[in-house]
Amino acid sequence: SSTEGLPELRKSILERLAKDGNNGELENIIISSGSQQGLDLVGKVFLSPGDIAVVELPSYLAALNAFHSYGGELVGIPMDEEGMQMDILEEKLTQLKNEGKKVKFIYTISNFQNPAGVTMSLARRKKIIEIAHKFNVFIVEDNPYEKLRFEGEPIPSIYSLEKNNSVISLGTFSKILCPGLRMAWILGNKEIIRKMAMLKQATDLCTSILGQLIAYEYCKLGKLEENIKSNIQIYKKKRDVMLDALEKYFPKEATWTKPQGGFFVLATLPEYIDTGEMFKEA
Structure with a gap:
């Protein structure tokens, strides 16, 4: 298998994602050994010591640890019932820019956030894109819980709303199929995905072929x-x-x-x- 993952599994995931407006080609997606490897690759690609990752407050501890391990400094933005507070985000990014700090990305769990359970509203999703463009930073959208909606209408992902190719989206089979399979994906800018593939190759060559085939067959059978x-x-x-x-x-x-x-x-x-x-x- 290539480091990027089995083409048939990647195509199958892309077909599912496209139904929700999350479009991409084969070069836009890589299979990772669980979302945690995806977060590690985000840290590896984006962060050098002293670079800043802007995160929700509170946020997923294992993501923060992954970013920290590459020398990234974390800046937290408080949330309310609609998610990250955009006025505070904009103020903080302005302040960091004036201080000459390098902000590399904004990390958000947009649906049923870990640990707050909050979902970012559509208006805030549009606003975070506007702010990211203004400050020329990427958005990392971690989306493991999106399909576990009990009630209410689904909200389009930040990835599907953003048209400048500056959102990296993480998804996983852990919450919808089986956590022990350690099977996830990263969707985004093909140059970023290419860099991730090079770095992943040095770590584990490729994600388990057996696991990829199990996930593919499960999808193919419609289960x-x-x-x-x-x-x-x-x-x-x-x-x-x-x-x-x-x-x-x-x-x-x-x-x-x-x-x-x-x-x-x-x-x-x-x-x-x-x-x-x-x-x-x-």
């Missing part, structure tokens, strides 16, 4: 959609149980997110509760 439907039923039930338990047992001053999909609910507790002590008890 992926029924598996997604089954996962949605399972995780929606878990979400409902969690929200009911929070309502029943948490103090009235506590607040929490009410996600329309994905895996995560983020609770904010009143000041009088010491979460450090609570963590030890748990």
Whole structure:
């Protein structure tokens, strides 16, 4: 297999992605050994010591560790119920530019964010593209939970809305097929994908051929959609149980997110509760 992955699997993924407006050719996609390798490759390609990655606050810890490992400095932007706050993002990017800092990309988990469970609104997605163009930075859109929507209308991905080829999109089979398969993909600018392939080759030559064939056959047989439907039923039930338990047992001053999909609910507790002590008890 080539480092980029089996052509038939890449074509199959591209066909699925195109249904949601996420278009690309074979040279725009590479198969990675799980999304974590994708995040590692993002760090490798983009970051040198002292470069800046702008991230949501809070964000996925393993992504932050991947960016940190290449000497990247992390700048966090707070979120509200519509996702990353764009006025603060623009202010921070202006400040960093004035300080002569090199911002390489903005990292966002646009759907059912880890750990907040928040989904970025359509208006914010359009705004983040506008801001990224203004400051000439890439957007890294991590999208592992997109298909695990329990209710509400799907929102077009940032990748599908952006027309200047400056969004790198990460997707995975881990949440829709099987986490142990370690099978994911990166979609984006062909020059970036080419660089990633060169760096990946030095790490593991290529992603497991057996795993790629399993994922391909599963897609070809049309079983992926029924598996997604089954996962949605399972995780929606878990979400409902969690929200009911929070309502029943948490103090009235506590607040929490009410996600329309994905895996995560983020609770904010009143000041009088010491979460450090609570963590030890748990």
